[in-house]
Amino acid sequence: MHDALPSASRDLDLDGDTLREECGVFGIFGHPDAAAITALGLHALQHRGQEAAGIVTFDGARFHAERKLGLVGDSFSSREVIERLTGANAIGHVRYSTTGETVMRNVQPLFAELDAGGFAVAHNGNLTNGLTLRRELIREGAICQSTTDTEVILHLLARSRKPRIVERFLDAIRALEGAFALVCLSNKKLIGARDPYGIRPLVIGELDGRYILASETCALDIIGARFVRDVENGEVVVITEGGIESLRPFPAVPERPCVFEYIYFARPDSIVNGKSVYEARKNLGAQLAAESPAEVDVVVPVPDSGVPAAIGYAQAACVPFEMGIIRNHYVGRTFIQPTQSVRELGVRMKHSANRGVIAGKRIVLIDDSLVRGTTSVKIVRMMREAGAKEVHFRIASPPIKHPDFYGIDTPEREKLLAATHDLEAMRAYIGADSLAFLSIDGLYRALGFAGRNAERPQFTDHCFTGEYPTGLTDLGIETPKRLSILAEAD
Template sequence: MGDFEHYAVMTETDDPEADRLHEECGVFGIYGHPDAAAITALGLHALQHRGQEAAGIVSFDGQRFNSERRLGLVSEHFSRASTIERLPGQSVIGHVRYSTTGETILRNVQPLFSELSSGGFAVAHNGNLTNGMTLRRELINEGAIFQSTSDTEVILHLVAKSRRNRVVERFIEALRQIEGAFSLVALSNKKLIGARDPLGIRPLVLGELDGHYILASETCALDIIGARFVRDIENGEIVVISDEGIESLRPFPKKPMRPCIFEYIYFARPDSIVHGRSVYEVRKAFGAQLARETQIDADVIVPVPDSGVPAAIGFAQESGIPFELGIIRNHYIGRTFIQPTQSVRELGVRLKHSANRAVIAGKRIVLIDDSIVRGTTSVKIVRMMREAGAREVHFRISSPPITHPDYYGIDTPDREKLLAATHSIEEMRAYIGCDSLAFLSIDGLYRALGEPGRDPQRPQFTDHCFTGDYPTNLTDVSGETKTQLSLLAEAG
């Protein structure tokens, strides 16, 4: 979910994580299970990679709704028995959050809850509304009072405003007014509801445990609790789970599915299955295709951990060049460790990554990573490799250059801060300081996914970060920005 506040983006010396892409949220819901809150906490733990700044759970115990929302990791709060005991009930939804704009404050933590005329209603959202600010202004002008800066609250107000009788009808009427990307789980006093946007940009799956239905952002959340994967929620589909079973509704005009391609590149956990494809195997296929497209004579393949590991395995297998862990990641250094002094901030990358000198020294190495955003972390990693004695450093990226910002739930900087949007490949190579630099082609990306290539007339994925092809209206984007994006798309 997105926020409407804006603040200055950290520079690379402030925080190495600022040079990574971030998914905003993960959602989970279960209906009718006696251990619903504990199961939801486990599911959120499996989805922690989708958001590490806050987590929340709302339960319904047959009489009242109960809410626990906390800043920090799931394990910091929801592994305690005392917290789970404050969430009685057999129907529960949960959320993990990464904020893209605005400070991380408790009032923005989901699920959001409100008492409506029809009873309590809670909602959790993965994605971003591209007309959320416009709708928010309209609602405020009509007298609505907002408690958060989250576009998810817009959905809550639209549901509250509806004059339909049934909560599902009110929910559908609200969804008809929003644009952009959304996977939603919602909870009323009688129903668990899941919804996916008409293009299926953000993921949502249906599972089953002991005869009880589950909704989750990824299949890895089902695996951790021993649940059975049933199917993907389809684009434009709404599922309603109640004591009567499960009902599927399709209130939107049928459109071809265009899921976000970054689920395969970076966001989904490697052990998840996304639309029938193993994320791990797809990432290996990206690496293999990259090796075919960008042949190089080198001694060792080195992944940038952890994101580059599967692609590096595929690259090594295809090229015949040995795979080695030339960079060791320290998993126990968090963002809070970075102190506000310049000397310590400049060590940010070294705090998380260390060169394995025994593998690097005297070798011609090929670094494999999944993407380049600002490029600042890449500069430091290449420098680290040279200081460890690498004879040559070649950089290979298992996705095309990111040239356009995202408006659907990925935290990307403005276009002028995207390295590939303002530099040629040779200029990027010089900036990063490597001996050669190459990216996977857009057609190669599609081929690795089993497609013949990208058909500009009928693209099968949401790939606007590479192509400028935005699949929905961008109502909240300024006219000047829209013109720039349009010209860039035509030029590209």
């Protein structure tokens, strides 16, 4: 659910025809410049969410919070704001909402005063039993102040009867279902956690001898921090003045990180689960060239996310790579008017044809994914109007046929083009001379595996396969061993 206040990224996407970024989290413990470092880390993670940003710090006596709608740079670049965020411990969050409206009460990190002290939480992911938990909590007397699933975690902590804050935290996350990467701050601890399958990423870094938690390694690079390791799937790390402790509160299951981190979400300069995102995307393009070659004169990426795959495709196919589409990075929402005639022109404000490298050429367009297909229609038309002789389309991922419930804001299944059209119908719809997708086995081969093992896939790939790794309790598909949040823990 979203309210009427759009983000800059949503304005540019006139038809909802992209995969939405998720959220980004950051935390640092014991550094005198904690707030400023956190703001820089959030800048690096801005691609994961542009609707809102927040930072919570602790100075040894009090918690301080600043939460703002909009981009990090709009609110956290001034000295006055950073100086209000005193303390050596901090956590931060950038948000794209998949649960809850874009209003101030939903901006994270969320904070609560518990009998054990203050506690703040920042969450990347989506709980597939969040609504069910919320209803149960409200029936038992809980008063919710937000509409985000993250607030459920604070209520679960408050209800736990365990004596220590870490034990309460473990109690709380054992009740969660779905995808989560959490960064939390208490009076004396910085806590990080990943869901049992490790669907959402979280890494550990080190700066000046102090530990950091972040969604991606690019947030470490911007502050000159050293990458230590990934937080493992199902792991909880507790950082204190004494160092770092690792806990394993969940039964062991094979790791299944979200494959879309490699296809679309993560920044190209990040390393996710030991793999370079940039190299992974180039490999996707190379594999696509091997599977679906095209007799063309030039390879053209759909910028910006299609660029690495297009480079890989061009190199593998030995066809020249050209920036045949130029993206305008400076289109703001004030340019967008709610009239159909201007909406039709909107794609030209974001993308314009580089006529000099397109006219008279047979081109192949490379994009990372295809969702509704409406933007692809406009780009193909733009290429033809710029004089392209032929326009072929190649997608560096398999067809998206199923919605996501783990933090990616995909449309309903009936609005996914590949869920309602066969390949020829999709080609005709977007107006291309040919259309092809990367195969599911090709996706796995490009990422370093022999193929997709049907008995135990290596990634969370449900958007392509329909196989969801967790239960979907809020949709009426419950996990067989979900713990009751209201039962007293053993």
